[in-house]
Amino acid sequence: MADGDLSIGQVARRTGLSVHTxxxxxxxxxxxxxxxxxxxxxxxxxxxxxxWLVNCVKFRATGMPLTTISRxxxxxxxxxxxxxxxxxxxxxxxxxxTGQLAQLRDCLDLxxxxxxxxxxxxxxxxxxxxxxxxxxxxxxxxRHQVG
Amino acid sequence: MADGDLSIGQVARRTGLSVHTxxxxxxxxxxxxxxxxxxxxxxxxxxxxxxWLVNCVKFRATGMPLTTISRxxxxxxxxxxxxxxxxxxxxxxxxxxTGQLAQLRDCLDLxxxxxxxxxxxxxxxxxxxxxxxxxxxxxxxxRHQVG
DNA sequence: CTAGGTGCTAGACCAAGGTCTAGGTCAACG
DNA sequence: CGTTGACCTAGACCTTGGTCTAGCACCTAG
Numbered sequence: 001m002a003d004g005d006l007s008i009g010q011v012a013r014r015t016g017l018s019v020h021t022x023x024x025x026x027x028x029x030x031x032x033x034x035x036x037x038x039x040x041x042x043x044x045x046x047x048x049x050x051x052w053l054v055n056c057v058k059f060r061a062t063g064m065p066l067t068t069i070s071r072x073x074x075x076x077x078x079x080x081x082x083x084x085x086x087x088x089x090x091x092x093x094x095x096x097x098t099g100q101l102a103q104l105r106d107c108l109d110l111x112x113x114x115x116x117x118x119x120x121x122x123x124x125x126x127x128x129x130x131x132x133x134x135x136x137x138x139x140x141x142x143r144h145q146v147g
Numbered sequence: 148m149a150d151g152d153l154s155i156g157q158v159a160r161r162t163g164l165s166v167h168t169x170x171x172x173x174x175x176x177x178x179x180x181x182x183x184x185x186x187x188x189x190x191x192x193x194x195x196x197x198x199w200l201v202n203c204v205k206f207r208a209t210g211m212p213l214t215t216i217s218r219x220x221x222x223x224x225x226x227x228x229x230x231x232x233x234x235x236x237x238x239x240x241x242x243x244x245t246g247q248l249a250q251l252r253d254c255l256d257l258x259x260x261x262x263x264x265x266x267x268x269x270x271x272x273x274x275x276x277x278x279x280x281x282x283x284x285x286x287x288x289x290r291h292q293v294g
Numbered sequence: 295c296t297a298g299g300t301g302c303t304a305g306a307c308c309a310a311g312g313t314c315t316a317g318g319t320c321a322a323c324g
Numbered sequence: 325c326g327t328t329g330a331c332c333t334a335g336a337c338c339t340t341g342g343t344c345t346a347g348c349a350c351c352t353a354g
Binding site: 098 | 202205206208209227230231233234237238240241244245247248250251252253254255257258259261262265266268269
């Protein structure tokens with residue numbers, strides 16, 4: 001066993017995944033290299049496996065589906081010759097990330113506006129116009145605030 | 148019917164939600180005001196409802212669960228007096244958003260590094276060291292690149 | 295030897311968030 | 325009048341991504 005080798009429990013602690021999830025990921029083909037086993041059949045993860053898993057966690061955290069990670073892992077497993085396809089996958093995910101960033105910033109704007117307005121409202125002792133509670137109860141009265 | 152009123156189909160087109168989802172949201176209590184009905188029992192959305200739904204879409208896109216939106220809607224429905232709780236909900240979601248932003252930026256770094264390395268690799272006609280395909284095949288050979 | 299901790303597999307279970315179907319109403323168009 | 329299109333409800337169904345259980349195998353320490 002090389003010095004970087006870890007048991008599944010250790011990998012779980014290092015990656016933040018549960019051992020159940022680690023096994024699920026393996027079954028789902030997310031690992032770019034076959035996980036070794038010791039004589040008792042227990043998984044032995046290399047430092048490289050762990051680095052890969054950490055990247056998987058980042059991909060997951062940013063919405064990459066298991067199937068896509070699996071596809072990427074497969075390409076890596078297959079070795080040289082498919083770099084263009086890996087690049088495509090990565091570029092697609094990059095797109096996805098920037099889209100999400102935009103949405104998050106958009107929602108952050110909304111939330112900040114609302115938070116500021118509620119803070120003003122509360123500081124003013126309940127006076128003000130935070131989030132209008134009712135839909136325009138008076139037809140003809142336009143210009144309402146929803147957020 | 149006020150001039151801003153819309154049918155469910157029109158709201159679906161404007162919000163990007165399906166009519167199924169709109170009905171689901173209503174059942175789940177996401178709407179901050181009771182949706183009116185015409186004499187035939189069909190939903191009539193006000194402009195205010197649509198604005199609210201657009202905000203819901205933003206919340207959903209940034210990971211707010213339906214139950215939380217429902218809670219917020221309930222507070223708004225109940226009217227003044229619970230502004231502090233609304234503020235809490237919003238602040239919590241703000242936290243969530245900034246956390247997600249950090250994760251996205253982290254993953255964006257990773258992806259950018261990988262993309263650049265693959266581009267270099269492909270430009271060099273296949274030479275280089277993009278994403279190491281194999282886990283360290285030679286024990287003792289440290290310093291591998293996983294991503 | 296035996297108990298505790300950790301691991302194994304197979305497979306059931308679960309929650310969230312949609313999505314779709316069946317069977318029916320209504321209104322407007324030609 | 326009949327048919328087309330949008331709408332209604334109730335409820336089944338589906339996918340994703342985990343999470344947990346049962347029943348068993350090791351291994352190490354006491």
